[in-house]
Amino acid sequence: MTKLREMRPDQLDGLEQATQSTLDSLCAEKLSLDLSRGKPGPEQLDLSAAMDAPLDSYLAADGTDTRNYGALRGIPEARALGGELLGVAAQQVFAFGASSLFLMHLVAATALRRGLWGDGRRWRNAERVRLLTPVPGYDRHFTICESLGLDMVNIAMLDSGPDMAQATALAAEDSTVKGIWCVPKYANPSGCIYTDETVAAMAKLPQQAAADDFVVFWDNAYAAHDFEFPRAPLANLYELALAAGSEEHLAMFASTSKMTYASAGLGFCAGSDTLLTALEQSLSVMCIGPDKVSQLRHARFLSGRIEVHMAQHAALLRPKFALVENVLQEELGALGIASWTQPKGGYFVSLTTPPGTARHIVQLAADAGLILTPAGAAFPYGKDPNDDHIRIAPSFAPLPELEAAMQVLAQCVKLAAIKQLRAIDEP
Ligand SMILES: Cc1ncc(COP(=O)(O)O)c(C=O)c1O
Structure with missing residues (x-):
């Protein structure tokens, strides 16, 4: 034609x-x-029907009775599941609720109001806060920004991931640039996977930023959602950040929304203990403990058989x-x-x-x-x-x-x- x-x-x-x-x-x-x-x-959704079978015991691996209050960071086996998805140890994972989007909002709101680092740094101290938004991107990230009054600065999305030269230049020259949104694997909507070079540059970005309260929002919503096997690799951001000394500036997210039940799955946020402590402080005002029965069901259903x-x-x-x-x-x-x-x-x-x-x-x-x-x-x-x-x-x-x-x-x-x-x- x-x-x-x-x-x-x-x-x-x-x-x-x-x-x-x-x-x-x-x-x-x-x-x-x-x-x-x-x-x-x-x-x-029917693929997860077996998860609804009666549990033979409600006790988590550490003896926690999942039917009771407590364990705000989640039960060990659910945290391990999140760790498997995000490539980090279970202790670095917060397993809470049924939505990673909720946790993303929580991190942004905590960075703004209470601070994420246990010191005086709070985004609200700045006259203006701007986050880098690789475009095209995920609309609900933008909605979080709009709802919290955070401005957005578009950067180009390439086949290799966000244009890191552009991101680094913008972050380095302006301390009002305080973070970046990422969907590193099968990005919504382009479907690209960040290359090793992009992930390495992302790990260094907080160190190069003019702001000392920069946050990489690493939304790995499609971490395990490959069509072909063996699964496509993604460089480990957390390990690279440890080497760069920027690990306190990462907030990594995943969920089982598109693995088991969307909106009745598990949400995960991973990062340094400083981040987890800040989230715990924010959450403990609103909640005494997550739905650990759902966590136990998910862990028993998915552990060792994600692929x-x-x-x-x-x-x-x-x-x-x-x-x-x-x-x-x-x-x-x-x-x-x-x-x-x-x-x-x-x-x-x-x-x-x-x-x-x-x-x-x-x-x-x-x-x-x-x-x-x-x-x-x-x-x-x-x-x-x-x-x-x-x-x-x-x-x-x-x-x-x-x-x-x-x-x-x-x-x-x-x-x-x-x-x-x-x-x-x-x-
Ligand atoms: C990139 C991305 N992040 C997060 C979500 C929502 O995740 P959750 O259901 O865990 O809140 C979606 C849903 O489409 C998504 O595409």
């Missing part, structure tokens, strides 16, 4: 008519489609991501109007459309009955400067619906690109 830009006017007309008629026939099926939900499909379990998730997710790739390739591959990521794990595909079309495509799709993540959602304040990024979340839809949804999306991309091309040619 000829590239869109090289088509004669009659070819362009023909493609537009064919595309519109394909879209019309898809719309006639009155489908209610949704590619916005980055959540596990029901068959993935076996995640391979079952992979078997369900691989065909969905393959379908996304096939439709994009078949429908858009030859036209030269879009590019997309091909992640080997995680939950998302990033689609890049012609500049200035993403919002229009999302609207066209909505008119055709397909809900997409709002254009701009992967950027702070919802502002995609190029208006060219769309996040695809294929995990939840059953395969036939996913196929229809991807067809709708591909037709909308073509229609928007044709319209835009005409607007350029006929100003």
